[in-house]
Amino acid sequence: xxxxxxxxxxxxxxxxxxxxxxxxxxxxxxxxxxxxxxxxxxxxxxxxxxxxxxxxxxxxxxxxxxxxxxxxxxxxxxxxxxxxxxxxxxxxxxxxxxxxxxxxxxxxxxxxxxxxxxxxxxxxxxxxxxxxxxxxxxxxxxxxxxxxxxxxxxxxxxxxxxxxxxxxxxxxxxxxxxxxxxxxxxxxxxxxxxxxxxxxxxxxxxxxxxxxxxxxxxxxxxxxxxxxxxxxxxxxxxxxxxxxxxxxxxxxxxxxxxxxxxxxxxxxxxxxxxxxxxxxxxxxxxxxxxxxxxxxxxxxxxxxxxxxxxxxxxxxxxxxxxxxxxxxxxxxxxxxxxxxxxxxxxxxxxxxxxxxxxxxxxxxxxxxxxxxxxxxxxxxxxxxxxxxxxxxxxxxxxxxxxxxxxxxxxxxxxxxxxxxxxxxxxxxxxxxxxxxxxxxxxxxxxxxxxxxxxxxxxxxxxxxxxxxxxxxxxxxxxxxxxxxxxxxxxxxxxxxxxxxxxxxxxxxxxxxxxxxxxxxxxxxxxxxxxxxxxxxxxxxxxxxxxxxxxxxxxxxxxxxxxxxxxxxxxxxxxxxxxxxxxxxxxxxxxxxxxxxxxxxxxxxxxxxxxxxxxxxxxxxxxxxxxxxxxxxxxxxxxxxxxxxxxxxxxxxxxxxxxxxxxxxxxxxxxxxxxxxxxxxxxxxxxxxxxxxxxxxxxxxxxxxxxxxxxxxxxxxxxxxxxxxxxxxxxxxxxxxxxxxxxxxxxxxxxxxxxxxxxxxxxxxxxxxxxxxxxxxxxxxxxxxxxxxxxxxxxxxxxxxxxxxxxxxxxxxxxxxxxxxxxxxxxxxxxxxxxxxxxxxxxxxxxxxxxxxxxxxxxxxx
Amino acid sequence: xxxxxxxxxxxxxxxxxxxxxxxxxxxxxxxxxxxxxxxxxxxxxxxxxxxxxxxxxxxxxxxxxxxxxxxxxxxxxxxxxxxxxxxxxxxxxxxxxxxxxxxxxxxxxxxxxxxxxxxx
Numbered sequence: 001x002x003x004x005x006x007x008x009x010x011x012x013x014x015x016x017x018x019x020x021x022x023x024x025x026x027x028x029x030x031x032x033x034x035x036x037x038x039x040x041x042x043x044x045x046x047x048x049x050x051x052x053x054x055x056x057x058x059x060x061x062x063x064x065x066x067x068x069x070x071x072x073x074x075x076x077x078x079x080x081x082x083x084x085x086x087x088x089x090x091x092x093x094x095x096x097x098x099x100x101x102x103x104x105x106x107x108x109x110x111x112x113x114x115x116x117x118x119x120x121x122x123x124x125x126x127x128x129x130x131x132x133x134x135x136x137x138x139x140x141x142x143x144x145x146x147x148x149x150x151x152x153x154x155x156x157x158x159x160x161x162x163x164x165x166x167x168x169x170x171x172x173x174x175x176x177x178x179x180x181x182x183x184x185x186x187x188x189x190x191x192x193x194x195x196x197x198x199x200x201x202x203x204x205x206x207x208x209x210x211x212x213x214x215x216x217x218x219x220x221x222x223x224x225x226x227x228x229x230x231x232x233x234x235x236x237x238x239x240x241x242x243x244x245x246x247x248x249x250x251x252x253x254x255x256x257x258x259x260x261x262x263x264x265x266x267x268x269x270x271x272x273x274x275x276x277x278x279x280x281x282x283x284x285x286x287x288x289x290x291x292x293x294x295x296x297x298x299x300x301x302x303x304x305x306x307x308x309x310x311x312x313x314x315x316x317x318x319x320x321x322x323x324x325x326x327x328x329x330x331x332x333x334x335x336x337x338x339x340x341x342x343x344x345x346x347x348x349x350x351x352x353x354x355x356x357x358x359x360x361x362x363x364x365x366x367x368x369x370x371x372x373x374x375x376x377x378x379x380x381x382x383x384x385x386x387x388x389x390x391x392x393x394x395x396x397x398x399x400x401x402x403x404x405x406x407x408x409x410x411x412x413x414x415x416x417x418x419x420x421x422x423x424x425x426x427x428x429x430x431x432x433x434x435x436x437x438x439x440x441x442x443x444x445x446x447x448x449x450x451x452x453x454x455x456x457x458x459x460x461x462x463x464x465x466x467x468x469x470x471x472x473x474x475x476x477x478x479x480x481x482x483x484x485x486x487x488x489x490x491x492x493x494x495x496x497x498x499x500x501x502x503x504x505x506x507x508x509x510x511x512x513x514x515x516x517x518x519x520x521x522x523x524x525x526x527x528x529x530x531x532x533x534x535x536x537x538x539x540x541x542x543x544x545x546x547x548x549x550x551x552x553x554x555x556x557x558x559x560x561x562x563x564x565x566x567x568x569x570x571x572x573x574x575x576x577x578x579x580x581x582x583x584x585x586x587x588x589x590x591x592x593x594x595x596x597x598x599x600x601x602x603x604x605x606x607x608x609x610x611x612x613x614x615x616x617x618x619x620x621x622x623x624x625x626x627x628x629x630x631x632x633x634x635x636x637x638x639x640x641x642x643x644x645x646x647x648x649x650x651x652x653x654x655x656x657x658x659x660x661x662x663x664x665x666x667x668x669x670x671x672x673x674x675x676x677x678x679x680x681x682x683x684x685x686x687x688x689x690x691x692x693x694x695x696x697x698x699x700x701x702x703x704x705x706x707x708x709x710x711x712x713x714x715x716x717x718x719x720x721x722x723x724x725x726x727x728x729x730x731x732x733x734x735x736x737x738x739x740x741x742x743x744x745x746x747x748x749x750x751x752x753x754x755x756x757x758x759x760x761x762x763x764x765x766x767x768x769x770x771x772x773x774x775x776x777x778x779x780x781x782x783x784x785x786x787x788x789x790x791x792x793x794x795x796x797x798x799x800x801x802x803x804x805x806x807x808x809x810x811x812x813x814x815x816x817x818x819x820x821x822x823x824x825x826x827x828x829x830x831x832x833x834x835x836x837x838x839x840x841x842x843x844x845x846x847x848x849x850x851x852x853x854x855x856x857x858x859x860x861x
Numbered sequence: 862x863x864x865x866x867x868x869x870x871x872x873x874x875x876x877x878x879x880x881x882x883x884x885x886x887x888x889x890x891x892x893x894x895x896x897x898x899x900x901x902x903x904x905x906x907x908x909x910x911x912x913x914x915x916x917x918x919x920x921x922x923x924x925x926x927x928x929x930x931x932x933x934x935x936x937x938x939x940x941x942x943x944x945x946x947x948x949x950x951x952x953x954x955x956x957x958x959x960x961x962x963x964x965x966x967x968x969x970x971x972x973x974x975x976x977x978x979x980x981x
Contacts, residue, residue, distance in 0.1 A: 020916040023945055027894045027912040047911075055913030062921070 089389025092342035094396030153180025191238030230519030386436030479797020487805035505654035507596030512695035548594035602649035623665035754841035794838035927953030
C-alpha cells in the first residue's frame with residue numbers, strides 16, 4: 001500500500017518531493033495503520049489518489065506561476081533580447097506556415113470530389129507532343145475496351161452567351177457526356193445532375209452556385225426555368241454546391257455533350273478531355289497498362305490515324321505543370337532557409353544569454369535551487385517567448401497566405417484562396433514548442449557543468465572554447481543559408497528579367513482587346529459573321545484616336561492551342577506531329593498592323609479574299625524557314641484545314657505559346673474564307689484595337705457599337721495587350737517579391753548574428769586585449785584581428801552557401817529560363833552582398849575592441 | 862512596521878486551511894500528522910485535512926514566513942524522531958490576529974444589522 005502511495009508521490013514536483021516525501025509517507029502510514037482488509041484498502045487508495053492528483057497539479061502550477069513572474073521580470077530587464085526572440089520565432093513560424101499552407105493547398109489537400117484519388121485524367125500522346133485531347137472516335141473505343149476503370153466520361157470547354165437576364169453575358173461552360181457529372185460524385189445542391197436520358201430530347205443545363213447567385217439572385221424558381229444559351233432554350237435542371245468546381249474554377253455552367261455519328265468520323269479531331277474513375281482498389285499503374293494495351297491494338301486497327309498514339313494516365317491533381325510546382329517548392333525552400341536562420345540565431349542568442357546568466361544561475365544553485373528547478377525556470381521563460389513569437393507568426397501567416405493566391409495554379413478545380421491549414425498550424429505549434437524547449441533548456445543543462453565556485457568569482461570567463469566554436473558554426477550556418485536564399489532569388493530574378501526582355505513578336509502598348517464570342521447557332525453562316533465583323537470594325541476604326549482594329553481567333557499567349565498539321569503538295573497530313581504542326585488562326589484584315597506584327601513580304605489578308613476568290617494564307621518567318629529556308633515563299637502552296645492555299649504574305653514570328661516556350665510556326669487564314677458551319681471553335685472572336693491614347697477610354701464607345709450591331713451579343717475578357725503580356729510573369733513576380741522579402745530578412749539575421757558573436761567575443765577577451773594593448777599593440781592591429789575573425793566565418797559560410805545554392809539551382813533548372821545554375825554574376829553579387837553585411841556586423845565590435853582601456857580591463861582580474 | 866502591515870494585507874483573506882494550521886500551532890510546535898489531528902479535534906471531525914493539502918499549505922506558508930520549521934526538535938519519542946516540526950512565527954501570529962480581526966469585524970457588522978451568527 002505504501003509502495004503505491006510512494007509511486008503516486010512522483011507526480012509532485014521534485015523539489016516538493018525532496019522536502020516533504022518522508023512526511024507525506026509518514027502521515028499516510030499513520031492513517032492506514034488503523035485499517036486492514038481489502039475493501040478499506042481500496043477505498044484508501046482511491047482517497048490517496050483523489051488527494052495526490054489535484055494537489056500535485058496545484059503544486060506544479062504554483063511553480064509555473066512563480067516562474068512566469070520571474071520570467072516577466074527577466075524579460076523586463078532585457079526587453080531587446082525578448083523582442084528579438086519573439087521576432088525571430090514569428091518570422092520562422094510565419095514564413096513556414098504561409099509557404100507550407102500554400103504547398104498543402106496546391107499539392108496535398110484532396111480535390112473536392114468524393115474519393116478523388118480514384119479520379120484520373122486520360123490523355124493521348126503521340127510523337128512530338130506531350131499530351132493532347134482525344135477524338136470522339138478514340139474516346140468511344142477506349143471507353144468500350146477499358147477494364148481498369150469503373151466509369152469514364154468526356155468533356156470539352158465551351159464558351160456560351162447567356163441572354164435574357166440583365167446584360168448579355170458570356171459564360172465559360174463545359175459540355176460533358178451525361179455520366180461525367182455523376183461520376184465526380186458531388187450531388188447537386190438543388191435539382192439533379194445529368195442522367196443518360198439527357199443526351200436526347202430537350203436541352204438542359206446545370207448551373208454553378210456562383211452563377212445562380214449573381215445572375216439569378218439565388219431564386220429557387222430558377223430550377224426548371226428556361227434560360228437562353230447561344231440563342232437556344234435550355235431547362236435548368238440543377239444547381240451545384242458552392243464548393244464544386246469543374247474542370248477548373250472558371251466554369252460556370254454545364255451542359256450535356258451530344259456526340260452524333262458524324263462526330264466519330266475524324267479520328268484526329270482531338271478535342272475531348274477525358275476523366276475516368278478507377279475501379280475500387282485499382283492503381284494508376286494498372287490503368288496505365290490497360291490503356292497501353294488498348295492503344296497498341298488501336299494502332300494496328302488504324303495504323304495511319306493512330307500512328308504512335310499512346311495513352312497517358314494521370315492523377316487529377318498531377319496535372320500541374322512542373323513550373324507551377326517549382327514556384328511553390330522554391331517558396332517553401334526559402335521559408336525553410338529563414339527557419340534555419342532563425343533557429344541558428346535563437347540558439348546563438350540563448351547560448352550568449354546562458355553565459356551572461358551563468359553567475360545568476362550559479363548563485364541560485366548555491367542557494368539551493370535544484371537543477372530541475374533551474375531547467376524548469378528557463379524552460380518557462382523560453383517557452384513563454386516562443387509562444388508569443390508563435391502567435392505573432394501565425395498572425396503573419398494568416399495575413400500572408402491570401403497574398404500567395406497568385407501562385408495557386410488556375411487549373412486546380414478548387415477555390416482560388418488558399419487558407420491556413422489546421423495541420424500546418426499544428427506543425428507550427430510543435431515547431432514553436434521544440435524551438436522554445438531546445439534553445440531554452442539546453443543552456444540550463446549546460447549550467448549543471450558550470451562549477452558554481454568559478455562562476456561566482458568576479459570576472460570569471462565562463463563558457464569555454466566549445467561554446468565559442470558552437471556559436472561560430474552557427475554564424476557559418478546563418479551566412480550559408482542567406483547565401484542560398486540570395487543566389488536562388490538572384491537566379492530567379494535574372495530568369496524573370498530574361499523572360500521579360502524576350503521579344504513577344506508584337507507591340508502590346510496601346511492595344512485593347514475584348515471578346516465577342518459569336519454563338520454558332522446564330523452565326524453559322526460565314527457571310528453573316530463577316531457582316532458583324534465589318535460593321536463593328538468599320539465603326540471602331542472611325543473612333544477618334546484609333547489607329548487600327550481587327551478580329552482574330554485567339555490572342556497570342558492567351559490562346560495557345562489551335563495547332564493543326566500542314567502538308568506540302570503531294571503529302572498527306574493526318575496526324576499532327578512536331579515536324580508539321582502550325583498554330584492556325586483565322587483573321588480579318590489589319591490584324592498585323594494593329595498588333596504591331598511586322599509584314600516581311602507580300603501582303604496582308606484582304607477583304608477581297610472571299611470564299612469564291614483563290615484561297616490564300618499568310619505565314620510567319622519560321623514557317624518559311626521550315627519548308628523553304630533561304631527562299632522566297634510568296635506564291636508557294638501547301639494545304640491546311642482541308643484545302644490547298646497560296647502564300648500571299650510573310651510576317652514576323654509571334655510567341656504564341658508564351659515567353660517561356662518555343663512556339664510553332666504561325667499560319668493565318670482569312671476569316672471570310674471559312675466554310676459555313678465549319679471549325680466551330682475557330683471563328684474570330686477577339687477584337688483588338690490599337691489606339692494612340694489610353695486604350696481603355698475607348699471601351700464605352702466600343703460597347704455601344706457592339707450593342708447596336710447585335711443587342712444580344714455579350715462582351716467579355718476586356719484586357720489590354722500589356723496585361724496579357726504581364727500575365728506571363730505574374731506568378732513569378734509574386735514569388736520573387738516574397739523571396740525578396742525573405743532575402744532581406746535573411747541578410748538582417750545573418751548580420752545581427754555576426755555582430756552578436758563578435759560583440760560577445762570582444763567582451764570576453766577584453767582582458768587579453770587589454771594586456772596586449774598594455775604591451776604596446778596598436779589599436780589598428782586589434783581592429784584587424786577582430787575583423788579577420790568575422791571575415792573568416794563569413795567566407796566559410798559563403799563557401800558552403802554557394803555549393804548548396806548550386807545544388808538547389810540545379811533542382812529548379814526548369815524555372816531558370818536558360819540561366820545557368822552557376823551564373824557567375826549572380827553568385828558574385830550574392831557573395832559580395834553577404835560579405836558587406838558581415839562587414840557591417842563586424843564594425844561595432846571592432847571599434848569596441850579598439851577602445852578597450854588596458855587599465856580597466858586589467859583591474860577586473 | 863508599515864511594511865509588515867502591507868505584507869499582512871496582501872495575505873488576507875486567508876484560506877481556511879491556512880488559518881486552521883496557524884491556530885493549531887499557536888500553543889505548541891507540531892508535526893504534520895499532529896496538525897491534522899488537532900484540526901480534526903477542534904472542529905469535531907468536521908474538517909479533516911488531506912496530506913497533500915496540508916503539505917502544499919505548509920510549503921506555501923513557510924515561503925510566506927508565517928510558520929517555520931523547528932530546527933531543534935523537542936526531545937520526542939523514537940518513532941517521531943525523523944518528523945519535521947513547525948512553529949508559528951511572530952509574523953504568522955500577526956497574520957492570524959489580522960484575519961481573526963477581519964472575521965470579528967464581519968460578526969460585528971452582522972449583529973449591528975440584526976443578524977446573529979448561527980451557533981456553531
